[in-house]
Amino acid sequence: MLQKLREKTSGWIATVILGLLIVPFALLGINEYLVQRADTSVARIDAPPPWWPDAPAWWPASMLWEHEQITQDEFRERLDFQRQRMRQALGERFDAREFDTPDMRRRILDVLVDERLAQMAARRAGLAVSDALVRRNIAETPAFQVDGRFNQERYLQMLASAQPPFTPRGYEQRVREELERAVLTGALESSAFVTQAELAQTVRLLGEKRDVSVLTLPAPAADTAAVSDAELQAHYRANSARYRMPERVWIEYVELRAADLPAPAAPDEAALRQRYEQEKNRFAAAEERLASHILVRVAEGASDADRKAAEAKIRRIAAEAKAPGADFAALARKYSDDASKAQGGDLGWLGKGATVPEFEQALFALKPGQISEPVKTEFGWHLIQLREVKAGQARPFEEVREQLATEHAQSERERVFGELSSQLVDATLKNPSSLAPAARALNLQVRTLGPVSRGEPSGILANPNVQRAAFSDTLIQDGTVSDPIELAPEHIVLLRVTRHEPERLPPLTEVRERVAADVRAARARKALEARADALLARARGGETLEAIAAAEGLAAPETHAGIRRGQPVPTPEASEAMFAVPAPAAGKRSFGRALLEDGRAVVFAVSAAQPGRLEELNPMERASLQQPMAEDAARREIEALLKALRTRMKVTVNEANL
Incomplete structure (x- = not known):
């Protein structure tokens, strides 16, 4: 039997079948091994291909899926950014340990995941961000402007001083990613609207006005009756949390x-002069150069043909710029791919360290009035014109x-x-x-x-x-x-x-007087509530508030016409109760009562209710109401979109790396 089995499995057909089985299992095993070894992400997002939304997640179909990772560096950068914002907002009240909790970390990760989901959805829907939009966004950033205009020198200085510092290419990529994330949610925000029916219904409620008569019951006299041990014990047990002593x-x-x-003691002159000589370089202004440039941009990942075309173009521009009588600023406005083209390629005054090394080396090798040979940097090809040199000068000791x-x-x-x-x-x-x-x-x-x-x-x-x-x-x-x-x-x-x-619950004997005072206050409030309920019943039975006031020796009821919802008349809690009762039918009244914070009570009768009318609003009032409603609608749509994306895409959180 064993011999027959050996013969059946030793033929060429069995060898081929075995080989076909080994290949996928080997690849699958290697893939799993490498993924486990290299996975340092905090979260992973897996999405089926747009053209096959029901694609299974198992191999080999999983090879068609799109995979995105949120790395530990990205998460740490966002966490540090949020920590700095909270520290600036709270000042001395900021507690780093309370901020850096598992719950806070998870909330920050959820925001990162939502941003990445929106970015992926926009990209999969064919929505793209152009280079021109990225450059315009950078040029319109107020932090990079001087006197309302984009300034290349300030731009480079701001990038270099950022934490962490950025290269121009890295910052452009950062802006591109932010715009990609915002393109989908921004479209929802700009397209959100409120129908006239929704607006009218909101105005009916928010703009409602009511006519109310209010009968006020004064606070009852202080309760001086004895409090029994049974009342003390019952109130103490029912409200033990109220009497706990904090740590x-x-x-x-x-x-x-x-x-x-x-x-x-004031330093002597010799010490100050010695300090000046030791730190003289600190008081010397560095040499600066006034420069303009023309950029022929070369996109990242451009083909060899595109790169050669860009080089040929910059050389043609160089020949034109060096021709007698050429206007460099006009050529920059005509040919340059940089945001500075609007200013004729003007980059302002540049010192050392303000630009990338290749650009700086070429700029500081020029003489005033000279135009460089084409210079290649990570952005593409540059043609540089040095217009003026400002030599560094040391400030004198006296200054x-x-x-x-x-x-x-x-x-x-x-x-x-x-x-x-x-x-x-x-x-x-x-x-x-x-x-x-x-x-x-x-x-x-x-x-x-x-x-x-x-x-x-x-x-x-x-x-x-x-x-x-x-x-x-x-x-x-x-x-x-x-x-x-x-x-x-x-x-x-x-x-x-x-x-x-330590925090403790003191024995009743220690807080006996406090508990007794609370029992008396509760009894007084309960008596006031009972009296208000009795008067309310009489009003509902047909007796007028004026008659009740006369019979009870109370002040005549106050009449308030056209009270608006939310208007604290006569008090906030009374107003809230007045708008909580149903609007009365024509010729009828709606009754209610409320206990006030100051120990008094009110019994009221609503005699009329006028709903708000949309046509009574002026355009400014209508816009001020419609805008937040539209923003709220957009927020709900964005939340629904992100929820749907989380359903269609698979989000896996690596708790160990979080």
């Missing part, structure tokens, strides 16, 4: 601030003396502050259980603060870093002095927790 600390601390230190004196005083203050900070830390390390010895050694005052509850912005504990240290387990358990905490530049504080009280 609290008592601290002692010392502050060291450079602004409080004695002013340093910068005050600046040097100020800098000397600042550096001396920083030096003294640094020395005192080190001495303070060394002193606390020798005696970490008390701040008094260190304070005596440096003639500082030990201050105390407390009790302060967690989250309470009191004194220096208003600073989140100080509060985080004061409520840290280490300082609470050990009672040691903290590390220096920076409140501001050259301003530090060291603290020690002298007493800590």
